[in-house]
Amino acid sequence: MKEGFRQCMAWLHTWAGLIPGWILFAVFLTGTAAYYRGEISAWMRPDLRMEDRGPEAAMLGVRELQRIAPDATGWIIGLPTESDPLLRLYWRPPGERRFRDGILDPATGRVAEGGETRGGEFFYRFHFELHMPPIWGRWLVGFCAMAMLVAIISGIITHRRIFADFFTFRPGKAGSRSWLDAHNLLAVLALPYHLMITYTGLLTLMTMYMPWGMQLAYKGDQQAFIAEALSIAPQPRPARETAPMTDIAPLVAEALRRWPEAGVRRIGVSFPGDANTTIVLGKGDRHELAIRRRELVFAGTTGELRLATGNDAPAAQTVGVALGLHFARFEWPFLHGLFFLSGLAGTAMVGTGLVMWVAKRAPKRGERRSFGLRLVEALNMGTIFGLPIAMFGFFWANRLLPGVLDQRPAWEIRIFFALWLAAYFHASLRPGRRGWAEQAGLAAALAMLLPVLNMLTTRHHLGVALPAGDWLMAGMDLGFLGFGLAFALAARKLWPRPGLAVAAARNRQLREEGA
Amino acid sequence: MMAVLALGLAYPGFLLLSLAMDRHHRDLLGGSPGRVRRQLCRIGGWALLGLSILPCFALWGWSFGAVAWCGVLTLAAFALVALTTYAPRAALLVAPLLPALGGAAWLGLP
Numbered sequence: 001m002k003e004g005f006r007q008c009m010a011w012l013h014t015w016a017g018l019i020p021g022w023i024l025f026a027v028f029l030t031g032t033a034a035y036y037r038g039e040i041s042a043w044m045r046p047d048l049r050m051e052d053r054g055p056e057a058a059m060l061g062v063r064e065l066q067r068i069a070p071d072a073t074g075w076i077i078g079l080p081t082e083s084d085p086l087l088r089l090y091w092r093p094p095g096e097r098r099f100r101d102g103i104l105d106p107a108t109g110r111v112a113e114g115g116e117t118r119g120g121e122f123f124y125r126f127h128f129e130l131h132m133p134p135i136w137g138r139w140l141v142g143f144c145a146m147a148m149l150v151a152i153i154s155g156i157i158t159h160r161r162i163f164a165d166f167f168t169f170r171p172g173k174a175g176s177r178s179w180l181d182a183h184n185l186l187a188v189l190a191l192p193y194h195l196m197i198t199y200t201g202l203l204t205l206m207t208m209y210m211p212w213g214m215q216l217a218y219k220g221d222q223q224a225f226i227a228e229a230l231s232i233a234p235q236p237r238p239a240r241e242t243a244p245m246t247d248i249a250p251l252v253a254e255a256l257r258r259w260p261e262a263g264v265r266r267i268g269v270s271f272p273g274d275a276n277t278t279i280v281l282g283k284g285d286r287h288e289l290a291i292r293r294r295e296l297v298f299a300g301t302t303g304e305l306r307l308a309t310g311n312d313a314p315a316a317q318t319v320g321v322a323l324g325l326h327f328a329r330f331e332w333p334f335l336h337g338l339f340f341l342s343g344l345a346g347t348a349m350v351g352t353g354l355v356m357w358v359a360k361r362a363p364k365r366g367e368r369r370s371f372g373l374r375l376v377e378a379l380n381m382g383t384i385f386g387l388p389i390a391m392f393g394f395f396w397a398n399r400l401l402p403g404v405l406d407q408r409p410a411w412e413i414r415i416f417f418a419l420w421l422a423a424y425f426h427a428s429l430r431p432g433r434r435g436w437a438e439q440a441g442l443a444a445a446l447a448m449l450l451p452v453l454n455m456l457t458t459r460h461h462l463g464v465a466l467p468a469g470d471w472l473m474a475g476m477d478l479g480f481l482g483f484g485l486a487f488a489l490a491a492r493k494l495w496p497r498p499g500l501a502v503a504a505a506r507n508r509q510l511r512e513e514g515a
Numbered sequence: 516m517m518a519v520l521a522l523g524l525a526y527p528g529f530l531l532l533s534l535a536m537d538r539h540h541r542d543l544l545g546g547s548p549g550r551v552r553r554q555l556c557r558i559g560g561w562a563l564l565g566l567s568i569l570p571c572f573a574l575w576g577w578s579f580g581a582v583a584w585c586g587v588l589t590l591a592a593f594a595l596v597a598l599t600t601y602a603p604r605a606a607l608l609v610a611p612l613l614p615a616l617g618g619a620a621w622l623g624l625p
Contacts, residue, residue, distance in 0.1 A: 167533045167592070169600050189592040192585040289578040325582065334518050335579065338586030345589070 020144035031127035032343030037120025038084025055249035114403035176359035186349035193342035200326035239275040246303035290320030385439035386423025392446035440491035448484030451477040520617030525591035528563030
């Protein structure tokens with residue numbers, strides 16, 4: 001090896017960062033948005049939010065499921081929480097493998113019709129499946145996350161002035177210098193977060209990426225592993241005799257007595273209406289760092305408590321903490337905000353890295369831009385500004401598509417991808433500063449007008465939400481305004497000004513004459 | 516509001532650490548720091564950073580507190596860099612203001 005260790009690492013950092021960079025940017029940005037996926041879903045269906053989170057809500061859910069799916073082989077009720085205030089119903093019709101789902105309308109007590117959307121779930125699933133068939137998406141994201149880990153560690157080794165440049169930011173410096181400063185700052189100041197989120201992200205899918213230990217220990221019986229690791233109660237066998245189900249409210253009250261802080265998040269009913277039916281109440285994870293599955297299993301006909309599950313083994317605790325850090329489901333608004341900001345820093349770190357790759361290779365005057373450079377630049381622009389445009393467009397689609405529309409959630413997603421694709425086309429047709437400025441301007445307009453659109457289409461706009469102290473709706477709208485403002489600043493900074501160009505040209509001319 | 520106290524300790528901590536470095540001392544106060552001042556800045560800076568974990572523990576408990584501390588440090592450092600770059604005078608002004616605000620909130624003053 002002729003070159004030194006650091007050069008080697010710098011090479012590794014460049015390519016392990018660039019090749020999966022665009023996917024990583026999308027994973028980081030949609031994953032960051034997914035910190036507020038409950039809020040996003042609620043913003044998209046603001047009339048369906050529920051205040052009640054206890055026995056009353058559970059009863060409403062059971063009553064509606066008894067009406068629409070009495071012969072289902074399974075029900076699940078997702079009870080509302082503060083950050084995810086929708087009552088979700090899932091039912092599996094007989095003979096089908098997949099659950100169907102709906103959201104209960106508290107006004108009517110029935111599954112809401114119209115206005116269907118994937119909501120925040122779309123961003124959440126996109127960030128680890130990329131809207132591909134799950135197995136493909138998860139493997140691809142896994143490879144990119146592994147490359148990310150390599151890029152982080154090789155980046156630390158490459159960065160020889162971590163402490164000397166800890167606070168250094170010199171905007172306006174020539175060429176790639178200020179980009180390098182920004183990239184270093186975003187990486188170093190939030191380094192604990194970057195390492196944590198990448199590593200725990202890999203852990204969430206570890207049994208898929210590295211199943212061998214589990215296969216060996218459980219002799220290939222994956223179900224047994226899952227049952228033991230997650231301490232899932234065994235499924236009952238249907239008796240094929242009907243029997244009336246017990247009242248759900250006292251069971252929820254009993255669970256709330258045991259878990260006054262965390263509350264009940266999930267209610268599962270196996271074979272409703274059967275004599276052997278069981279009711280499983282799952283604990284919420286509001287103020288606990290470690291995500292651990294805890295369930296109370298009741299006999300469905302008598303309401304007698306059969307089993308309280310929970311695995312407190314050290315390994316389960318360790319994984320629980322790792323997952324807890326990654327999912328950040330705890331309801332501390334300030335802490336949640338810190339995670340969100342750190343996620344944005346991670347997104348910006350990937351973005352600045354991508355831009356720097358181009359800035360470092362900017363051709364000298366009169367030189368042709370190589371195909372590779374043009375390709376990377378177009379991909380950069382279409383990802384870094386195009387994805388936010390597509391995401392804002394997703395919110396627009398939610399408000400503008402007719403309420404009752406066949407495949408409404410799919411149409412929202414199609415609009416998202418159409419906008420994103422258009423951003424790549426635009427980027428390839430209009431390279432350079434001009435293109436960047438135009439896309440930033442469009443993103444700014446889309447984001448800043450979202451609160452206006454919200455005002456025109458719902459009764460939950462800022463004028464109502466702020467006085468009422470409805471921080472969920474107000475927070476979303478104010479967030480859109482904030483992002484819009486940031487994009488507007490970027491657009492203003494990027495917009496080519498004729499005066500500036502003339503001055504730059506004169507400077508160049510003077511310099512050349514001098515030389 | 517205890518979160519403000521955590522930030523109010525971490526921010527001046529980072530500020531002192533940055534003042535122990537020639538470039539930032541020159542940008543913020545002018546001139547380079549003497550040997551004694553540099554040492555004092557370093558010791559004070561690290562001490563404040565260490566202290567800033569206490570309100571985190573008090574507010575969020577042991578496990579969340581440690582996580583929150585990392586986030587608070589990140590936020591404080593970003594705030595410092597942004598202020599020293601774009602509003603250097605405010606960067607110095609915020610240093611006593613934040614802990615005062617946090618302290619007042621902690622003691623329950625209105």
